[in-house]
Amino acid sequence: MEIKEKLTNVFREVFDDDTLIIHNEMTADDIDAWDSLSHVNLMIATELAFGIEFKQSEIQSFNNVGELIKRIKKKTSESE
Amino acid sequence: MKVNNIAYDCLTQYCEQGFGNKEIIHWIHKDLSESIYSYNYFESESNKIASVLHELSITTGDIISIFLPRSPILVSSFFGIIKLQAMSCILFSTLGEDALLDRLGNSQTKVLITKNSLLRKILAIKDDLPELKKILVTDIDEHQSDFILSLPELMESESSDFDYPHHLDSETPAFLQYTSGSTGKPKGALHVHGAIQDIIQSFKEILGVQSDDLYWCTADPAWITGLSYGVIAPLTTISQSIQFSGTYNAENWMNILKDKKVTIWYTAPTALRMLMQEDEGIFDDIRSNHLKRIYSVGEPLNPEIYHWGKEIFSTEVYDNWFQSETGSIMIANRPGMEVKPGSMGKPRSGIQPFILDDEMQICPVGKQGHLTLKKGWASMFRTYFHKEDAYANKFRGEYYITGDLAYKDEDGYYWYVSRSDDVINTAGHLVGPFEVESALLEIEEIADAAVIGVDDPLLHKKIVAFIVLPDDVTWDKKLELKCRVYISNKVSTVATPSDFVVTDKIPKNQSGKILRRVLRAVYEGEDPGDVSTME
Numbered sequence: 044m045e046i047k048e049k050l051t052n053v054f055r056e057v058f059d060d061d062t063l064i065i066h067n068e069m070t071a072d073d074i075d076a077w078d079s080l081s082h083v084n085l086m087i088a089t090e091l092a093f094g095i096e097f098k099q100s101e102i103q104s105f106n107n108v109g110e111l112i113k114r115i116k117k118k119t120s121e122s123e
Numbered sequence: 124m125k126v127n128n129i130a131y132d133c134l135t136q137y138c139e140q141g142f143g144n145k146e147i148i149h150w151i152h153k154d155l156s157e158s159i160y161s162y163n164y165f166e167s168e169s170n171k172i173a174s175v176l177h178e179l180s181i182t183t184g185d186i187i188s189i190f191l192p193r194s195p196i197l198v199s200s201f202f203g204i205i206k207l208q209a210m211s212c213i214l215f216s217t218l219g220e221d222a223l224l225d226r227l228g229n230s231q232t233k234v235l236i237t238k239n240s241l242l243r244k245i246l247a248i249k250d251d252l253p254e255l256k257k258i259l260v261t262d263i264d265e266h267q268s269d270f271i272l273s274l275p276e277l278m279e280s281e282s283s284d285f286d287y288p289h290h291l292d293s294e295t296p297a298f299l300q301y302t303s304g305s306t307g308k309p310k311g312a313l314h315v316h317g318a319i320q321d322i323i324q325s326f327k328e329i330l331g332v333q334s335d336d337l338y339w340c341t342a343d344p345a346w347i348t349g350l351s352y353g354v355i356a357p358l359t360t361i362s363q364s365i366q367f368s369g370t371y372n373a374e375n376w377m378n379i380l381k382d383k384k385v386t387i388w389y390t391a392p393t394a395l396r397m398l399m400q401e402d403e404g405i406f407d408d409i410r411s412n413h414l415k416r417i418y419s420v421g422e423p424l425n426p427e428i429y430h431w432g433k434e435i436f437s438t439e440v441y442d443n444w445f446q447s448e449t450g451s452i453m454i455a456n457r458p459g460m461e462v463k464p465g466s467m468g469k470p471r472s473g474i475q476p477f478i479l480d481d482e483m484q485i486c487p488v489g490k491q492g493h494l495t496l497k498k499g500w501a502s503m504f505r506t507y508f509h510k511e512d513a514y515a516n517k518f519r520g521e522y523y524i525t526g527d528l529a530y531k532d533e534d535g536y537y538w539y540v541s542r543s544d545d546v547i548n549t550a551g552h553l554v555g556p557f558e559v560e561s562a563l564l565e566i567e568e569i570a571d572a573a574v575i576g577v578d579d580p581l582l583h584k585k586i587v588a589f590i591v592l593p594d595d596v597t598w599d600k601k602l603e604l605k606c607r608v609y610i611s612n613k614v615s616t617v618a619t620p621s622d623f624v625v626t627d628k629i630p631k632n633q634s635g636k637i638l639r640r641v642l643r644a645v646y647e648g649e650d651p652g653d654v655s656t657m658e
């Protein structure tokens with residue numbers, strides 16, 4: 044499964060919205076329920092889905108979904 | 124006694140006096156672009172909404188709930204509702220389905236105003252809301268059905284004039300403000316149009332905003348601070364104010380303070396604590412800015428944050444205290460008064476607080492007791508909607524029992540100590556343990572649960588959940604995520620526990636009441652003390 048497709052499922056689970064479609068420019072401003080607290084849920088869910096771990100400093104460093112996808116790609120390729 | 128309709132004091136009177144075109148709200152969007160709105164804009168938009176609601180047979184005393192993030196249409200909706208003498212109930216747009224059901228059900232909301240992306244939460248619970256007749260959606264162009272209507276389409280055919288009584292009985296209900304209790308479901312504190320007197324007076328006396336100020340209250344209008352001092356109060360003074368659609372973001376906030384030249388800033392201790400964690404570089408240009416004063420409310424402003432804020436922003440930081448039930452500021456630090464860091468300050472004019480012991484006798488100076496207020500101020504809540512018994516329980520004779528413990532010092536300053544009940548004040552939001560526990564127990568892997576508040580350097584109190592698992596269930600990160608996401612979506616993100624502790628048994632007394640002090644002691648590694656009443 045493509046990273047974007049898998050991450051879409053993560054977003055849908057975390058924000059309880061089966062209609063969510065993510066795109067690279069998407070930010071917390073685009074999803075009503077995406078605040079600093081649900082962001083923690085999103086990070087945990089992403090770690091679990093991709094079998095990766097974010098450092099504390101990484102968790103607040105993503106400016107948009109595209110940057111998150113890039114980081115996931117990097118981490119998953121490192122672990123291969 | 125007759126008073127002005129709140130909408131008249133905030134909008135109509137200024138349009139009548141020739142200030143209609145005055146730029147009154149600078150609306151900063153999430154991308155930091157800005158739109159400027161006048162009295163005429165909100166007068167005309169709220170008139171159209173009042174007409175729409177009138178056409179839908181909404182009348183005096185009906186409840187219209189607003190489930191929207193902060194936006195101009197939220198402000199227009201609030202004023203449209205109260206022009207019609209119906210009651211407004213603004214709900215946090217982050218609320219989950221269970222929390223919504225509790226509030227919409229208790230208020231017997233007849234019409235709900237929301238946006239398309241939030242609609243699914245309502246549709247998930249609509250079958251349990253028999254009183255809900257219509258949903259008005261602010262960002263769809265066409266009606267979806269007889270039940271889901273496009274607000275823009277309805278407004279299009281309405282006139283921008285709406286005739287409503289400008290003067291009414293001061294006891295006419297105006298809005299509901301939901302707040303959590305230590306037991307049971309959230310309660311809707313009912314406020315009347317007469318509350319405007321206290322809101323205006325306190326705004327002048329404590330915040331002292333003048334016509335040449337640019338004022339910014341960061342609170343969401345779903346919070347009493349955001350409604351009383353973010354929306355209502357500034358509109359009564361012809362001073363310009365800022366509304367920001369975004370949530371907390373240190374860089375954006377500092378840019379707004381600097382670029383817009385904010386002079387008076389009203390925010391929350393948690394926001395200041397979060398700013399304190401930021402790289403000092405973002406405050407580089409702040410010291411020379413236009414800020415005259417900072418105010419904070421929601422939780423105690425600890426001295427460390429007070430001193431940090433005073434130094435970074437080169438201005439005084441005034442903490443104050445009030446509640447959803449009090450409607451307006453009751454106790455405050457303010458200009459012209461020495462600030463004692465960490466103190467709530469002194470009561471404002473006409474407010475009579477007393478520190479009482481368990482027998483309702485006045486405590487001596489310096490002794491901790493129940494913070495109470497002698498009833499009778501204009502913005503006092505008039506009831507908990509459809510929960511008269513809970514309302515009655517908040518009073519002992521002439522005194523309103525706030526649920527906070529405090530003491531008064533020899534100079535007449537009040538000092539907050541803690542809650543006297545189990546309500547958790549996390550980042551300025553009151554969370555009832557019952558709501559979180561009920562949601563946790565809906566998760567099939569959870570056999571029992573109890574929730575407590577624990578001191579936290581950032582949030583004031585963090586939520587900690589103790590859970591009991593059946594023998595065949597193992598706690599892991601996946602189950603933790605399930606619990607976190609469930610609470611976030613069913614109750615609210617602010618109610619999500621920061622920490623989970625798996626335990627064999629929840630300590631309860633013989634009547635089944637959770638012994639939270641025992642859990643607190645266990646969590647903090649302290650002696651739980653007397654456990655003789657434990658089951």
